[in-house]
Amino acid sequence: MSFLEQRETKDNPPTSPTPETKMETTPSQSRWLWAYGWMPAWLRKMDRGILALTIVFVLTLPLFTPRIYASDEIKYFSYLHSIFFDHDVDFTNEYSYFYNSDPVKYADFKASVINKLNEKGLPVNEGPVGSAILWTPFYGIAHVAALAGNALGLKSFKPDGFSTPYVWAVTLASLLYGFAGLIFSYLLARNFMPSFWAAFGTITVWLASPVIFYMSLTPPMSHANSLFMISLWLWLWYRTREWRFDKDGKFTPGVRRGSMWLLLGVLGGLTAMVREQDGTVLIVGAVESLFLYWHFWRNRPAPASGGKAALIPPGWLSLFGRNLVFLFGLAFSLVPQFIVYAALNGHPGPSKTVGDKLQFFSLEVPGRLLGLLGDPDHGLFWWAPVLLPALVGLVMLVWRKEFRLVAIVLLFAFFAELYISASFQTWTMKGSFGPRRLIGISPAYIVGLGFLGWWLSQLKTGWKISKRVLVGLATLFIIWNFGVIIQFTTLREGDSRQGLDPARVVVDQFTKVPGKLIDTAERFLFKRDSFYKK
Incomplete structure (x- = not known):
């Protein structure tokens, strides 16, 4: 049940259409909804937040860059070709294909990847297999298209697993998965605030953080898929709960069905196969279960006169059994990854190079x-300033009794991701566009930012901020982020891209970026491959 459905009262009517209500607008709202007049009926009935997200998605399509370039992108993609065509996980020919396409450009790749063998004597691949699993349907369709195109004499449609259809397939798949992740994030956020603010949080985090970069400009990375899996898991987790809090914080206990626990386990395994560190999102289910165990213990029936309290409170056995079902689903879904690891590394675990990085x-x-949050060159709040108020909003959500448990588990999930990222010796992620390992947990940012915006717009004192002002501030964050993207992709090369350098960013935003707008647009249209050079 969404936020608005929970609060559908005479004094607080819904502000967006639901299946049970017709869409009605006040005269002031009509000024902003003039476009509804020419929209077809099915479009007018569409959730306005999803409609807004879809419009923004269409507007960002020109940013979509279908290419496979960086080292990690090659590693994720190589799983598909090696398993589909070679039926093994020896990536020698896949890596050689990319190296031979441009030996100068891929000289570092040859030294650090091709010539670096794992414990089994095969070319190393630290990436898990989850992204390849998500891409498989698209890759299969691309193969059919390549066969058809090749039969028609199209030179770029070679059915070799590397040609244009295959590259388009995996990059488009990531783009679509990323957008689906944003939709699920919006649907999750809509449970805690009006749909306008859920969409506000989603669009702002999308465009004012590294999400847009890794979703549209470098889609073969795993981050768009990571966003999709975590968003889907969190949405399903909340959607299938059986417990409830009312607006006064009164708790009604309940345990979700075993089939839903099983599904959460399976999806949790796939989430960890996309990015191993994303398995930390499962802490949400652990905290939820611990809370329920505590509640059942605290509210166990009082013993009869002269008797003893039950050792096992009612509800414990049912919950424990379903937790076991969850663990079974998790273990079962991880089997493909264990098989791949065993074939690749000689043992059912990641490459030793991964373990060597973790401390x-x-x-x-x-x-x-602290550095991941506030370091001027590598910190989250410097790369994406909008995420600071987003996390403030998430903390504020704890004070809403009916949403306290959700806010707490989202904060747990964020700090778990943060801790794993800080455990890497390569925590700075030099050369990356921002702290990319923290992109997957964007649903937490979206919930926090949307709630903060809604809260500020509802203040009864002089601190109240109107929707227009908040949208204007969000727009400034978005413009700033796009300026940083232009700097990162067109103005910086080599060592200058190893850190943010805030002072330089501020100067270049006003002195160099404006003069680069036309040149950037021309290169996007006619020389897309000239971007993001090492």
């Missing part, structure tokens, strides 16, 4: 945690 208990981790 879970290092004394340096606390400093890295």
